[in-house]
Amino acid sequence: MxxxxxxxxxxxxxxxxxxxxxxxxxxxxxxxxxxxxxxxxxxxxxxxxxxxxxxxxxxxxxxxxxxxxxxxxxxxxxxxxxxxxxxxxxxxxxxxxxxxxxxxxxxxxxxxxxxxxxxxxxxxxxxxxxxxxxxxxxxxxxxxxxxxxxxxxxxxxxxxxxxxxxxxxxxxxxxxxxxxxxxxxxxGLYQIDLLNGSANRVTEREYWARKKGQAALDHENAALAAEGRPTKPTRFETDKEKLRQIIRKTLNESFTVEDFTQNLLQYGVTVKESRGRFSYLTPDRTKPITARKLGDSFDKAAVLAALEQNALRSENTLTSNDAIPLDRTLSSSEGASSRHTPKQSAPQAPSIGRMVDREAKRAEGKGIGYDRWASMHNLKAWSKTFMYLQEHDLLSPDQKAGGSNPSRRTKSPRNRMISRTFAFHKFPFFDTAFF
Incomplete structure (x- = not known):
C-alpha cells in the first residue's frame, strides 16, 4: 500500500x-x-x-x-x-x-x-x-x-x-x-485508498514518539532481564493510542451520546463539540485532541453511527427475548422464567438515588476521572431524590406519618423555603459541592 x-x-x-x-x-x-x-x-x-x-x-x-x-x-x-x-x-x-x-x-x-x-x-x-x-x-x-x-x-x-x-x-x-x-x-502494485482518510491516523510526531518509546522500553526490559527481575509490557503505547482504546471500549458499551460522554468521564476524558466536530480532553492536557488527529473512527459521524448500531442491536436482542413461545416459558423452571420476563415499557417512578462518597473514593486512590464521574452521578442522584421527595410531599416539616392533609399541600413562599431548608437538614447525604 x-x-x-x-x-x-x-x-x-x-x-x-x-x-x-x-x-x-x-x-x-x-x-x-x-x-x-x-x-x-x-x-x-x-x-x-x-x-x-x-x-x-x-x-x-x-x-x-x-x-x-x-x-x-x-x-x-x-x-x-x-x-x-x-x-x-x-x-x-x-x-x-x-x-x-x-x-x-x-x-x-x-x-x-x-x-x-x-x-x-x-x-x-x-x-x-x-x-x-x-x-x-x-x-x-x-x-x-x-x-x-x-x-x-x-x-x-x-x-x-x-x-x-x-x-x-x-x-x-x-x-x-x-x-x-x-x-x-x-x-500492478498494492494500493490503499489515500483519499478517504484512515480509521487510525498516526501523525509523524506520534510515529517517532512510538519509535523512541519502544526503543527505551526494550532497553529497560533488557536491563531488567539481565538482573533477573520481571520485565514490563513489551509493546509501548503512546497517549493517543491509549485514548483510542478507551474510546473504542466506551463506544462498545454505550447506546446514546449521553452514555458515551458519561462513560468517558469515568476515565477522566471529556468530550467537547465545536462546529459539529468532536474533540477529547484528557486529565493531563489543557488542550483537547481533535478526532481528526486520532482517526476517522472517532469523529462525530462515526460515533453517532456506532451508537445507532448499538441501539438497534439492543432492540433486536430485546425483541428476540420477548418472542419466546409461551409453552416454552411455562415448561421452564420458575427461576428461569423470571429471567425472561419482558421489561415494562411504562416509565418508572423516580426513586431515591444512591450517592457516592467522593472523599472516601479519593482516599482509596481513585483519580480525577472517577471523581468527575462521581460528581455528575451525585448530581443526578440528588435530582432523583428531590423529585421523589417532592412527589410524595415529604419536604414539608409538618408532614404527618399517618397520611397527608390536603389543606396543607398549598404552601406559601415562606413555607416552601422552610421545606427546602428542612430537606437539607433532614437528608445530610446531599453533595453540597453543587450549591
Missing amino acids: ATFKHISSKNANYGDAEKYLTFAHDEFTMKPTLDAEGRLVPREDYRISTLNCGEEDFAVACMRSNLRYGKNQKREDVKSHHYIISFDPRDGPDNGLTVDKAQELGEWFCREQFPGHQAIICTHPDGHNQSGNIHVHIVINSLRIENVPLLPYMDRPADTKAGCKHRCTDAAMEYFKSEVMELCHEA
Whole structure:
C-alpha cells in the first residue's frame, strides 16, 4: 500500500537534502552517522538523479535560480518541498518491484507533477523500521524556473509562471494522492485508498514518539532481564493510542451520546463539540485532541453511527427475548422464567438515588476521572431524590406519618423555603459541592 507524504523546509542549505539522501543518518536524532575516524558513512544502496539542473549540482543550481529571480532570500521563506512515496513491502516479492523500477516511477512522477522545478530524486531500498519498504524521495526547489501548462491542482495564474513558487495546497495533496494511486494501479502494485482518510491516523510526531518509546522500553526490559527481575509490557503505547482504546471500549458499551460522554468521564476524558466536530480532553492536557488527529473512527459521524448500531442491536436482542413461545416459558423452571420476563415499557417512578462518597473514593486512590464521574452521578442522584421527595410531599416539616392533609399541600413562599431548608437538614447525604 503506497503512501504519500509532504514536508516543507526553510533550510537555505540545499546540500543538506542531498547529504541526507546519500549518507546514513540516525533515525531518532536525524544526525549523520560517523565512522571511527569521524567521516560520514555512505548509505549502502540507493539510486539518485536530478531534474532541470543541467550539469550542475542540485544545491548550486537551486541557489543560482534563487539569485536570478530574487526569491528564497528571507529566513521565513519555504526553500524546498520534500515528497515521499513509500511502497508496500509486499510489492518486492509479490509484484517484482525493485529499486531501479521504483526510481523510474519516481522520476516519471516528478516530471509529470512538478514540471519547471529543479528536483533531486532518490530511492532507498528500506525504511527506518527495517520493514523492507522501498520508497522514493523527491526534493524540489520551491522556485519554478520555466513556464508550465496549467495542471488540475493549480488554481492561480501564478502557479504556471516562471519565477513563482510552488504551493502545496489541500487540493494539490488530494490530486497527488490520486495520481499515486493511479501510478500503483498501472504498475500492478498494492494500493490503499489515500483519499478517504484512515480509521487510525498516526501523525509523524506520534510515529517517532512510538519509535523512541519502544526503543527505551526494550532497553529497560533488557536491563531488567539481565538482573533477573520481571520485565514490563513489551509493546509501548503512546497517549493517543491509549485514548483510542478507551474510546473504542466506551463506544462498545454505550447506546446514546449521553452514555458515551458519561462513560468517558469515568476515565477522566471529556468530550467537547465545536462546529459539529468532536474533540477529547484528557486529565493531563489543557488542550483537547481533535478526532481528526486520532482517526476517522472517532469523529462525530462515526460515533453517532456506532451508537445507532448499538441501539438497534439492543432492540433486536430485546425483541428476540420477548418472542419466546409461551409453552416454552411455562415448561421452564420458575427461576428461569423470571429471567425472561419482558421489561415494562411504562416509565418508572423516580426513586431515591444512591450517592457516592467522593472523599472516601479519593482516599482509596481513585483519580480525577472517577471523581468527575462521581460528581455528575451525585448530581443526578440528588435530582432523583428531590423529585421523589417532592412527589410524595415529604419536604414539608409538618408532614404527618399517618397520611397527608390536603389543606396543607398549598404552601406559601415562606413555607416552601422552610421545606427546602428542612430537606437539607433532614437528608445530610446531599453533595453540597453543587450549591
